Each structure stands twice: as structure tokens, then as C-alpha cells.
Amino acid sequence: MSATIRDVCRATGFSTATVSRVLNGSPLVTEKTRKRVHAALEKLGYQPNHAARALKMNRTGMIAVVFPDLDNGFFTQILRGIDEAASEFSVHLLTAFTHGPLDEHELITRMVRERRADALILMNLTLKDDFLQQLKQWELPIVLIDRPVKAGGLPFVGIDNRSGATAMTQHLINQGHRRIAFVSGPDRTFDARERLFAFRKTMRKNGLVMDPELIWRGDFTEDSGVRVMERYLREHQSLPDAIFAGNDAMAAGIHAVLRSAGVRVPEDVALAGFDDTDLARHLNLTTIHVPMKLIGHAAAQHALDLMENRDSVHPQSVPTRLVVRTSCGAHRMSARR
């Protein structure tokens, strides 16, 4: 059994009140007392019982982080970013994966009701909007990652999909590409819609007509990249100038198909991705870097601010960055990373 505050009292002869004051850095104690108490704390290896403290202060020093159980490679980095910011304030992380959409609602509700955490960070890829609205009722700071709630009101941290997709589209155009295909993600995802929107807008802005044949619908998986590319090759004679895949995974699938079809990248067709995963580095894929760790950091900062009732001024939208590699035919004008 760990030492309790009473053990410290016995060791020093002071009351629990005084020891507690020392623990919490109250100025109302003599230097001499403080010294003696500290010595005892040290000797006993005392640390305040977390449950007791949480019960009394109605504050757990925890942020709950809930992720969908997708095999999302970004997860680690986001969590690391959250941890980095939280640990600075000695706030710990309660992480949970939702196992199926049914249990997601239940899991979150329970955690809040049980007061296991002082704030909630949710990766809302799969959460329903009406449920999120309901969360707002609770007097608990909630920060969303990745997707804003339509009806608004809940703070969120995401990436600037539009500026990223715009930068890439413009880059491709600047490289001299005109007939550019865009591989979209599933329509129901926010990222997919935003990226497509920016692509369209940038094309229009540059006076380029959009060929509907060149908007391919994938689902952000590598397999879907394979599928759309195979289908296009089957049904068409000529290639577009460039293919802008909505994410790196699909770009990888496309890359594989092109290679086995004997199509060279970037000589025969330029290829671009989005996300800057490890994969992109290995394929030498020009892509948009998404600073996942920063997102986590920003989300945690936001949550911490809300916990302290500070007004939060942390960014809602984390900037992306164009990473030029060799897959678009650009002269190596940028470092590999």
C-alpha cells in the first residue's frame, strides 16, 4: 500500500490540513514546516491518491481521447501530439477505441457520466451530428478532430483541406498539366468533399474546363485506387496529363496499376497524393503534408484552455504544406522532407 497523507502526518506531527497545504503550495505555511514536510514526503515516497483528490476537487486531470477503430495510420501521431501538450500540464490521457458505431455512443456517454475525464477529444469520423449536438448539453469541454459539426458550436481542430488541395492543383497546373484527373474519397466524408471542392475551384480559376470523365470516385483505400485506375485504363485510350489522388493510399494503388501497365510516372502521367504518409516518401510521391502531431497538439491545447475556462485562441485549422518529389515531373525543387 502506498503512503497516505496520514502517514505523513504521523511522520511530521503536523495535521492533514498543514500537509495538504504544503502539497498544494499554499503560502500559509512556515518555511520550516514546509522543509520538514517535504523531507517526510520524500522519505515516504508519498504521492496523493488520485481518486481521493479527484473526488474532492471534482477534477480528474484526465483528457479522454476517443478514436474510431479504423486502421488509421495517423492515429499514433495525433495521440502523440495530444500527449505532448497534455503532459506539459500533468494531464493524463484516457484513450479508448470505439468498437462499432453502436457502442460509440454508449462508451462516450458513460465516460462523461462517470466523470472519468475533465475534457473530451473526439475523432469524429463516424459520429453522428445529432449525437454530437447532444454532447454539447453536458458541461464538459469537447474538442473534435478532423471534421466540424454542421450545426456548429463545438470547437474542432482539423486541417486546411482547401488550401492544401488548392496548392497541389495549382502546382500541377504550373507544371504544365491541363487535363487533370481527380480521385475523390467517399462523398460523406468532410475531407473528400473539401478537397474536391478546392480542386474544382482552382481548375476553374485557371480557366480549365473540367471533364466529368476525370472525376473518379474512390473511397480513400488503396484498393479503390486500383479499381478506379484499372477501370479507366480499360475504358479509355489516352491518359490525362496528371492524376491528383485525394490521398496517398489511393495514389499508391494507382501507382501500382500504372507500373504493371507499363505506364511511367511522371513521364507518361504525373501523379500526386495527399497526406504525406511514409508510403508517399517511398514512392517519391509529390503530396500534401498534413501535420498530424500538430493537430493533436492543437486539440489538446484547446481542451486544456477550455478546462481552465480560458478563452481558447488556438487554431481551428492547421496549415498543410506542399511536398514536391519526383512524381509530378517537377525538377527537384524541394527537399525530400
Add this chain to the structure above:
Amino acid sequence: MSATIRDVCRATGFSTATVSRVLNGSPLVTEKTRKRVHAALEKLGYQPNHAARALKMNRTGMIAVVFPDLDNGFFTQILRGIDEAASEFSVHLLTAFTHGPLDEHELITRMVRERRADALILMNLTLKDDFLQQLKQWELPIVLIDRPVKAGGLPFVGIDNRSGATAMTQHLINQGHRRIAFVSGPDRTFDARERLFAFRKTMRKNGLVMDPELIWRGDFTEDSGVRVMERYLREHQSLPDAIFAGNDAMAAGIHAVLRSAGVRVPEDVALAGFDDTDLARHLNLTTIHVPMKLIGHAAAQHALDLMENRDSVHPQSVPTRLVVRTSCGAHRMSARR
């Protein structure tokens, strides 16, 4: 504020004891009372305050999971495995990354002393053995992942490096390769030593002489794979028959060097890895699959058993599996995954 047990009392007219009995499924309550209490629980959305319960029962329903802050791609999967097993028992996860070796000791000590968790799962890549010995003093279940403590006594879950490396070595030999290079990881890591050991032993068993020139020292990073391969090419005229890299990352580095040197895989040299990361799939690399999720699952099971004072019979060593792709010249005798 969430509802408390007292709110439920007021709503039903029963005492806290009775409500508590219902909450904990005690048989000492009438069916009728149970019904009425349940109705009130439902209506109020009551969930027992976690801190109060933890304080009273001296049990948090939490497992603390501590990982070093390495960019370890396996992390997510291991954590997911842990979560899967733990959530089955409604046990939650307190995850923490250690920020530098200094704070590692402190972080773990504090968490234990504060009684934030009922058990501890540590990824002991960087932990010192004497610190781990010290942990044993505490009356808290601890499970290590990845590396056993030399002095023994602490339960751990890891992979069977030896059988994995043996299987791969034998596979290469069966393919007809005789001069096989092995790229080792850093000597201080357990995995590196084990894999090298099994490689040596299997070579010997097959009556093959080991050329010391063909034991290359990497450090498990992709860059180190690049380095050792470049150096070998610089200093030697001929290639070995096969290269068995101690992990996929180094294999990827080697692959890149070979490609730019115009050396074909597997025609000119066979290449094998270890871990079965996404990378391996993309390089069509023959490798050893390491079931990370299973490791997490086993570790959590172990911890849960210890928490319940059950004798744990869960495996210490999770089996690996040879994944044959095209990089070793084998006829495609196995599915891609």
C-alpha cells in the same frame, strides 16, 4: 453536474445502500425494488462517479500503458490489441508516452504511487533492468512487452524472434541461396540479438559456413540499411545470394540502394525482411509477420488475470509467420497477405 446516488435515493425513496446493491447486482433486493431503482437510474442517466468508487474500492478499472516516444509504427496495433481485451472487461486505458529516459522513471513511479491504475503494461525498449527490478517491489501487476528482464520474475509478452528468423533463414536456404548476408539491429536490443542468434544457428545446422563479411551491423532504421548496403557495394565486387535484413525498414533502405545501383531483386540478389509492415507489402518483400495486435491482446489478458489474482496461462511468446512474396525468388506460393 451528473446525478449522484443520492438523487436516485430521492427519486425512489430507497436508501443509498439499496441503490448501491442494485447497482452492484446484489441478490439481496426484491425484484420490485430493482425495477423501480432501474427506472430511476435510466431516467436520471445515472452513472456511478468513478473517483468515489475507485476511492472506496481501491480499484480503478484502469490499465496504464506506457510507451517510449519512439516513432514505432507497431504502437497503434499493440494498443488496439490491449484495448480490445481490456474493454471486454470494462477496463479503460491510461496511455502515456515517456518523453526522454529521465522522465520515464518518474512518470511510472508517480502513476503507481497515485494509484491511477490497477495494472501496468510497459513497452520496455528503453527501460533499465534495475528499474524494472524495483518495480517488482510494488504490489501491482506489471506486464512487459517485447523484452524479458534479464533477472527474470516479471511477466512479459513478446514475439518468438527465434522461430521467425529460423523460418526465414531456412526458407532462403531452401530457395537455393547459400551465401546469405544478415543485417543485424543494434546489439543492445533483444530482438536484434535473438534474430541474429537464430540466423547463425540455422546456417550452421544446414552446414553453411558463415562469412563474417556477411554480417552487417545496422540499427533497425531505414537509413542504416542504406548505409550498410552502400558500403558493401563500394567495397566488394560480387553480391551474396541473399540478404536477410533484421527488419523491414532496413530492407527498404537496402532495396532503394539496390534499385539505384541497377541490381535486380530477386534476380540478382534475394532480399528478405522481418516485421511485415505496410512497407513490406508495397515492396513485395518476403518477410516475417509479427502479430502486433495479438501481442497487445495477450499482454492485456495477462494483466487482467493478474488483477483478478487469477493464475495467468497466457502465452509469453506470440508466434510469427513466414510471408512469402516475390523478393526472394520463390514462386508465388503464398497469398499476398
Add this chain to the structure above:
DNA sequence: GTGAAAGCGCTAACAC
């Protein structure tokens, strides 16, 4: 500046 005592929300004797 320090101590006594109440109470956070819950569980578990112990009474009845």
C-alpha cells in the same frame, strides 16, 4: 501559521 472537522460519492458492515 496550524488544527479540527466536514464532506466529496460511493460501498459494506452492521442493525433491524
Add this chain to the structure above:
DNA sequence: GTGTTAGCGCTTTCAC
């Protein structure tokens, strides 16, 4: 079966 009550380890009035 149900209620009363003590107490888990801490913080925080309120006295002195």
C-alpha cells in the same frame, strides 16, 4: 429486504 452509518484519502472552511 432495507436502512443507518462509518470511512476510503483528500481539500477546505472555520476556529484559534
